[in-house]
Amino acid sequence: MRGNIMAIKKLVLIRHGESTWNQENRFTGWTDVALSAKGVEEAHQAGKLLKAEGYTFDYAYTSVLKRAIATLWYIQEEMGLEWIPVEKEWRLNERHYGALQGLNKAETAQKYGDEQVLLWRRGFAITPPALTEDDERFPGHDPRYSQLNREQLPLTESLAITIDRVIPFWNAVIKPRVASGERVIIAAHGNSLRALVKHLDGISEKDILELNIPTGVPLVYEFDDNMNPVKHYYLGNPEEIAAKSHAVASQGKAA
Ligand SMILES: O=C(O)[C@@H](CO)OP(=O)(O)O
Numbered sequence: 260m261r262g263n264i265m266a267i268k269k270l271v272l273i274r275h276g277e278s279t280w281n282q283e284n285r286f287t288g289w290t291d292v293a294l295s296a297k298g299v300e301e302a303h304q305a306g307k308l309l310k311a312e313g314y315t316f317d318y319a320y321t322s323v324l325k326r327a328i329a330t331l332w333y334i335q336e337e338m339g340l341e342w343i344p345v346e347k348e349w350r351l352n353e354r355h356y357g358a359l360q361g362l363n364k365a366e367t368a369q370k371y372g373d374e375q376v377l378l379w380r381r382g383f384a385i386t387p388p389a390l391t392e393d394d395e396r397f398p399g400h401d402p403r404y405s406q407l408n409r410e411q412l413p414l415t416e417s418l419a420i421t422i423d424r425v426i427p428f429w430n431a432v433i434k435p436r437v438a439s440g441e442r443v444i445i446a447a448h449g450n451s452l453r454a455l456v457k458h459l460d461g462i463s464e465k466d467i468l469e470l471n472i473p474t475g476v477p478l479v480y481e482f483d484d485n486m487n488p489v490k491h492y493y494l495g496n497p498e499e500i501a502a503k504s505h506a507v508a509s510q511g512k513a514a
Pocket residue numbers: 281285286287288289353354356380449450507510
């Protein structure tokens with residue numbers, strides 16, 4: 260019957276465009292840095308591409324960090340979708356990088372070695388050195404996190420800890436909306452999206468180490484009627500996307 264034919268459910272994920280600290284190759288985490296000029300351009304291009312490919316959205320999610328929020332703005336602007344509801348959620352924030360936040364990644368690799376930096380960046384359950392609560396970078400000092408309880412306020416996070424906040428939010432809030440047929444975009448961060456992608460694709464703790472998400476490139480997931488992911492793909496030029504992912508992987512090397 261016509262009424263029973265369900266449209267393919269699609270979800271679009273996008274990592275924010277290049278930030279000023281991506282440009283300076285610094286560990287960022289929950290530091291609220293702006294997009295670079297290149298990042299603004301990437302966001303506009305992503306919006307143009309989504310529009311040209313016939314995408315539209317009913318609802319958007321982003322983090323409480325302005326590099327992701329602004330990426331979404333420019334996409335909405337390019338698509339004429341400024342009017343759609345946007346939910347800003349701290350659980351979609353970047354993984355908290357603890358006391359590494361602000362340090363240059365290549366300099367950190369010179370000091371501690373490429374291997375140690377790779378473990379800090381990509382080791383599944385490895386937490387970077389923690390902040391202390393009296394550190395001005397501790398999110399407990401930031402009013403946007405005033406509703407969080409002490410257990411929710413990170414001093415540092417591994418990917419495993421990030422998964423423990425991203426996936427419950429996906430399951431309880433975003434997934435039902437996609438399942439109901441709404442077209443959703445999530446503008447978030449390298450590691451909060453790695454958390455979601457690991458979950459959606461059932462990637463192992465070992466293999467997720469190799470996954471690097473490029474800035475500003477739409478990543479489309481298609482789901483069957485039971486919300487099982489059946490297919491995923493980036494929009495754009497595959498060679499450029501591979502080069503961008505490779506560049507992310509190389510950021511933590513000394514040379
Ligand atoms: O610094 C960060 O917060 C993240 C994303 O830019 O970096 P990485 O790719 O090293 O996990």
